[in-house]
Amino acid sequence: MPKIDVQEQLFFELLGKSMSLEELEALLPVAKAELDEKPDMSIPAQERTLKIELNDTNRPDLWSTAGLARQLRTYLSGTTHMYPFFSAEGNLQKAKYTINVDASVQEVRPYISAFVVSGKPISDAMLRDAIQTQEKLCWNFGRKRKSVSMGLYRINLISWPVTYHAVDPLKASFAPLGFESVMNLETILNEHPKGKEYGHILKGNKRYPLLSDSKGHILSFPPIINSNDIGAVKVGDTDLLVEFTGTDMVSVALSASIVACDFADVGYTVEPVAVNYSFDTPFGKMQVYPYYFQLPTTVDVAKASALLGKSISTDKAREALARMGVESEIHGQFVKAWPPFYRNDFLHQVDLIEDIMIGIGMDQFESEKPQDFTIGRLTPIEQFSRLAKNIMVGLGFQEMIYNYLGSRRDFIEKMCLSDEGVIRIANPMTENYEYVRPSILPSLLQSESVSAKAVYPHKIFEIGKVAFIDHSTNTHTNTRQRLGFLSAHGTADFNEAANIVSVLTYYLGIPYEVIPAEDSRFIPGRQAQLMLNGKSVGVFGEVHPAVLENWDITMPCVAGEFDLECILQERK
Amino acid sequence: MAVTADSIKTLHPLEIRVLRTYKPGDHLTASLLCSDLGFVEGQANQVYAWLTAKQLARDIERKVYNVYELTDLGKSWLEKGTPEQRMITYLENHGPEFIPAICTALGLEQKDIGSAFGRLSKDGAVGMTEEKRVKLIDKQKDTLSLAIQAVLTRVQKAGGSIKEFELSKEEQATAGSIAKKRGAGDSPLKLVERETITWTLSDAVLAIQEELKSMPEQEEIGALTQDILTNGTWKNARFRPYTITNRTSRVIPGRHNSYVQFLESVKDKLVSLGFEEFDGSLVETEFWNGDALFMPQFHSARDIHDVYYVAEPTHADTIEEPYFSRVAQTHENGGSTGSRGWGYTFDRAFSRRLILRSQGTVLSAHQLPHAKVPGKYFGIVRCFRYDKVDATHLSDFYQTEGIVLGEHVSLRTLLGFLEMFAVEIAGAKDVKYVPGYFPFTEPSIEVHIKHPVLGWFELGGAGIFRPEVTESLGVRVPVLAWGIGIDRMALMALGLNDLRELFSYDIENVRLRRTVMRGNHA
Known part of the structure; x- marks a missing residue:
């Protein structure tokens, strides 16, 4: 959205009247403009500029002192200006x-x-x-x-x-x-x-x-x-x-x-x-x-009335359009409008309907209480996530929320993983935000690594999204809602993780069924996959010291991560 | 100090025992309390401190005295003998020898052997041969070593330390000769100064003692145990009151995240207003992220500097028909939507390009082909922007968006919804609207509210979806679309001023954050 410098003196000359900044601020919305910065009043008037932001990217005619003044002048006078040299x-x-x-x-x-x-x-x-x-x-x-x-x-x-x-x-x-x-x-x-x-x-x-x-x-x-x-x-x-x-x-x-x-x-x-x-x-x-070169566009005033929620006469519509610089003529319930010489932003009659709205004035439209009855509801996964969240809070865990973008170092290298299946951004702004997280665990470990001074134990979890490459889908990627937890303290061990998983599975209504896992992020022999109907829905165990060392963590950690969408689907 | 039942209640059982045993004027010391009442020294000192603080006791005299403590060297002398005794024993067994050889044999330093030789030769116990070897003359002359051994033995028997005045004059002299105050590591005894306080109860206790006489000597309960409950002894005991103003140790509870709770409260509010939640994939196609919203493929917001592209894979397999073709046609010439379109050649391969969702409106577009009429939908969804991360910009953040479909919805219904959001979600009373611009809505408006704390600010943008958007996706009724910015309110509610703090990694920071109570402002 462009911001322009408007020559204050020239602007008010062209506007045909001078006004206070407050009056100007009240008028600017007509051009979808706003005063971005008040002028420096210590500068002489003929050199002062007003900084104005223009929001409509389809109205380049407003991006100059003369153009903005023209729209506001037309709005105030209700008469359009002719340019005979066209x-x-x-x-x-x-x-x-x-x-x-x-x-x-x-x-x-x-x-x-x-x-x-x-x-x-x-x-x-x-x-x-x-x-x-x-x-x-x-x-x-x-x-x-x-x-x-x-x-x-x-x-x-x-x-x-x-x-x-x-x-x-x-x-x-x-x-x-x-x-x-x-x-x-x-x-x-x-x-x-x-x-x-x-x-x-x-x-x-x-x-x-x-x-x-x-x-x-x-x-x-x-x-x-x-x-x-x-x-x-x-x-x-x-x-x-x-x-x-x-x-x-x-x-x-x-x-x-x-x-x-x-x-x-x-x-x-x-x-x-x-x-x-x-x-x-x-x-x-x-x-x-x-x-x-512009062609006329016709607006159905009945349609305009319906869309704006207010009965508008063809005369009123024509008058409103004139305030926006648009010449028009009435044909029954239709108004045929010619774009001003300097505009070409009427793609559809709705564009004219908006000009009618602005021409009439926003303050002429009263709000109306919605009438249609609909039933509100959360998504099933949101409801299920809240269930899981309450169990984790009951277990003494602090809920966390993290950003989803991160670096190769944090998401891949420190986790002792390969980059297979991890979504990389082709045009990252910096390498710190180059990958979409494939797992919640690095976020939790980053928390632990910056929190060594906080009183132990540290028990944290997040329910959030991860995404990864999955060639079985149309977009070759998959977004999943997961629960990740981490417990860090002097005596954190596999038993603790297993106890947490046992409580979670009980209250989520699924059996506690585990098989050995082989995940490089955990200590071999002290990690398990949670199984549901023969499918792996997550992994938990003692975090491998090699991973902890990469994160500069010197406190034993147990952690786990579960796919809540998968659990929700399988338990049905 | 006034005597009340309360002042008795606050007395510790140790204090009560002292008050029941002694009267004002009795000379009391720690050792007396230890021997009379079986206190350990720590308890005796504690009672003195407590009673003095309550002005129930006062000092009579403070006397400083010396104490000798046995050092590690002293213990070694007791075990192996003094250096003099060891030298004599060596000479007895080996005959005359040079001083360095004696040092080596006994594992002692030359200065120790040197001073031992000096004293023994002065006492006439040893002498020097012509070839400068040390020789034994009369071991009976070394009486000092025996005296030292006797003193060290007394100290050891007294438990490793002894008060100076408990020793005889001779013993005091001997002890003094082998003791040091500081640097006592190389002397067998350490000299320490101690203080004996002689104190007495003040007259203020008389009233309390009177009170105590009338009270049976009840057992007092400290910690309530399972045993006490089982055997019922609590019925004849009294509970020692605790100092309730003491701060307890840190408890770390399990807690919801306050930012997530804020987001959930907004979701719950929207559900209560009849909105159904939607959600979707973080990875999107250019089609849904832009094309379906009638943003021309050359639109500046679709630039490489505004949207994150997925490096690999680059494209989705397909785009759902008939929407793909309809949208393409609408862009080119308006199709059947009544629009003249953007008038350019639509690039279908570009549409399949994979990107990270850059605006929540994408999910509104996804919802349209499946939406009910009437219908209301919303989502609070994570979006990604090509922005430098700072206090007001994040690379990924939440957007709150929604749509309303209905045969008769209009601009005025939209204002009605925005007013509800302003009141119900932001707690604002004053609302104003100005024309706005969004590529996918026409008309478009911005809603500004007067927040009770933040003052006037832009709550969000809204409008009626362009027919190019809705008709291409098979919707024939008007669709109100709105987006509201709730992050400023979240920061305010959480007492923060940096967006990055919402997603803080710092555990202590997050767990100390207070929970936000969001009341109904209606």
Whole structure:
């Protein structure tokens, strides 16, 4: 979920009114936003920023000062804003600027959208906001520049038309942003910080995308880096080219729409750019951006009323949608809604129903006591586990609860086991949390190893889950509910463990039937398997001194572990 | 001190025997009590201390005196003789000899033999030959050794120690010459200073003694034994009262874990509200963990940095049909759910990828194809996250989730449930809702509550499952889905402030933790 810096002064200017932070906090939920950090009031107002967290990952239009202000302004006024510079299907704007797209980009990064902003020099606040938009939009919405990346250019250095093509990495060179020296594309990927960060997006391609003008000057190497001249935008520049490239045409088009609206809101003139493809695209070969590609969605207001639990009229629905920036028209019980220029998050009518809910206001919905009668119950294994737990507590044992992830050292090596059957994580964050525990015993032994100073005896147990590899299941793994216990004190011996097992089996209603076990974690000849209907349901005995030594334990320990699910199933 | 029946009751039987035997003014000492009453010295000293503390006795005199104690060397002298006697015996048997040879033969140090020679030659018992060998002159001249032997024998017979004033003047002189206060290891006697306290009963005992006269000399019972109960002697005895304010020794009980008890109390509460519990496997497929919840396969929360992948095996064999195909289609173009879908090519192999469950909602998805209508289900289940472990993040932790299915459930019913949870589970009175965002619910809301201790905080998230989720899994009615965060309340209830403490390995820590009483706040 993105967090953005909002320019406080610009924000309230765009909102059209100023308000206290408390009032703002009350209004922010409309945009699923919350104030993350209060501004530092010692800083002058024109330099202050509000830190705001945006929760809706499908609303990238809110991730800028202008975008957030637009939603809140619309909500307060109930009127939507029109942006006349948009083209639409069958209604393309006349464009002064053209980008030609060569077929060579089709394999690597096929789509591009662009527009020009003019009319006044770029201010510091707007440049900072544009750079933030670039980061947030391309990181969260553009999947770390993979599906969308953005570039800004000084238009007075460009000779039109611009060409978007893909070239041999060794045959194109330019000075990337922040560098004076000329490098070829391969060198940029290997040596420029942005090349190292985003180079993986292009790896494996024979040719890399390039944006150059009619004189062969390079604008940028998308999605990696701008050039150090045309692409070095600074405060005071007028007339900028803004472009987006990517792998998903809808995302590339929407990004241009969002940023164009942001610039328009702060008083810039947005001029269209024509894009001519030499191959076919979902939007055809010839396009003009910013482009309104969104399709209307129809919401059944009866359905909305049922889902929200409140009778809503079509007029009310239309009005609520307008507060969310959505234009609509009524057709009987249906309302046909057009997404705003800068939004494309209506996949289903339920998305509109949510906007109706927000537009009406959460405080307009009263809670209703549930009517349906249902019988509550715990799972059988939870009930059985509680039975076993009470027996263990009666035997003087302290119940423990442990984490399920651990290290190879703790779960395997210290236990004198092989790693066979143990579930390993392919992408562990650290080796301390690399395996899923196959048994409760290492958790209990770890407790004992850190508790040598605690007054003895130590009698502990846990009822919890273990998981291991089991090729007989669909997921090749098995999760089981088990009971593990450990008793550590000067005279802990097999008899004690056997007594505990005898009491447990009696009260769990199963026979005490044991056969010799051969488990490397226990002393040979002092360990047993608990048998039920010919199946082994657990093991117990004196913990082997080799295991104790691995855990730095110098107190005799007896322990055992039983599969409660198996016992529950077999006793039926 | 006022005399009451209580003050007599608190007297120890040893004190009562003293009070019954002596009167104020009698000069009492430990040795007197030992000989008169058969006390051992420890008991006599104890009674003196107790009575003095109660101001029933006072000191008359404290006299310091010396005691000689027999050392290991003294015992060896008694057994083998003094070094002088051993030297004389050697010379008698072997004739004149050089000093070093005598040392070697007797196993004594040169300085001991040297000083023995010095004294014996002074007394005229031995002399030196011209070639510097020691020779015996007259063994009768060694009278000192006999005197030493006599003193050592007396000390030994007195039990290893003797009071100086019990010895004669001559004996005192001899003992003094072979005793040391400190470093007595190389002398046969150790000199120790002792104190004799002469004390007497104070007048305050008169009243108690008067009281005691009227009381029969009853047997007093300390520990109640099986014998006493069998033979009935308790009927004519009195029970010595104990000092009830004394702290007893540590008892370690068997106990439930307080965090588990907290979780169980939430489960019980949900059951009482009509919810049926679900549970499932720790290892999941991408299908159930994400696809079935209509999270696109490229969703950022499905990234390698958010979900743990199982290294081996990597994939499940199959995904249950018809759900697999329906979900795939819903992702691609909405299928028959009325959605336009995400518009990308669904990767079926990716769906079978094995991962560790990252969200409890997975189990809600699993439940949907088998759910009853109306139906309410919940689970408090362990989930795994790719997070750096610290005070507020764990690699595995519990999530509390649930669903409600019903023909007529709506946003307002959902608010009704959330309000019940706020009151019944969190003990909150004030609840507010704001729009929220979750990939699998629309509309989505967040519920904030005013907790009596923690103040306003987000209790959880909820919403109505998207039709893309429910219809693909064969459910035609609206499904309310909710998740509540109970860990902050658990920490508060347990008096902790670090999530890692909930899963503490420290036995002492866990067994000293108090049990949480979760009342019904309604």
